[in-house]
Amino acid sequence: MKFEAALIVVRDMEQSRSFYENLLDQEAIMDLGANVAYDGFSLQTLEYWVDFIDKVENDIDFLKNNNSELYFEIDDYDTFIEKFNNYNDFEVEIVHKTKEFPWGQRVIRFYDPDNHMIEVGESMDSVVKKFFNNGMSIEEIVEKTGFPVEFVVDLKNKLIN
Structure with a gap:
C-alpha cells in the first residue's frame, strides 16, 4: 500500500485555489473542477465530498483544526514572510507569528479559508x-x-x- 495524498474539504474552491496558488505558490497538477490536485494534497468541494461519504453539508464542520496541519517548507523564508504580510485577498488568521525553534528553524502557522492549519517553515x-x-x-x-x-x-x- 502506498500513501498518495491528503485531501481537504473546502467551501469555496475559487477562494481556496487563490490562497494556495497565490500565497503558497502551489501549482495545480490536475483540475477536475470539484477536485483540484497539487503535489501532496488535494482540495475537494463540500458539495461533492458529502455525496462521497453519504453525509449532508451540516454534518461537516469547519472549526479551527488544531490537531493537524499542512506543512510547507521554503528556502527563502524572509521573502515569504514579506509576501504573507502583504497578502490581502482575505484576512488570514494567524495561529502564531514567526517562531524560531531550538534547532534553528523559523516557522509561522495560520489558517486557510476553511480553518485548516497551515505551517510554513524555513527549509532545514x-x-x-x-x-x-x-x-x-x-x-x-x-x-x-x-x-x-x-x-x-x-x-x-x-x-x-
Whole structure:
C-alpha cells in the first residue's frame, strides 16, 4: 500500500485555489473542477465530498483544526514572510507569528479559508546552510539540529560543489 495524498474539504474552491496558488505558490497538477490536485494534497468541494461519504453539508464542520496541519517548507523564508504580510485577498488568521525553534528553524502557522492549519517553515537545508555561512562547525550543527553527521556532511559537500 502506498500513501498518495491528503485531501481537504473546502467551501469555496475559487477562494481556496487563490490562497494556495497565490500565497503558497502551489501549482495545480490536475483540475477536475470539484477536485483540484497539487503535489501532496488535494482540495475537494463540500458539495461533492458529502455525496462521497453519504453525509449532508451540516454534518461537516469547519472549526479551527488544531490537531493537524499542512506543512510547507521554503528556502527563502524572509521573502515569504514579506509576501504573507502583504497578502490581502482575505484576512488570514494567524495561529502564531514567526517562531524560531531550538534547532534553528523559523516557522509561522495560520489558517486557510476553511480553518485548516497551515505551517510554513524555513527549509532545514537553508537553516544548515545559514549555520555554515555563520562559521559553525559540522559538530556544532549536528548538536544544534539533531541531524545525523552524514546528513550535515552531505549538505556541506553540496554547498561546495
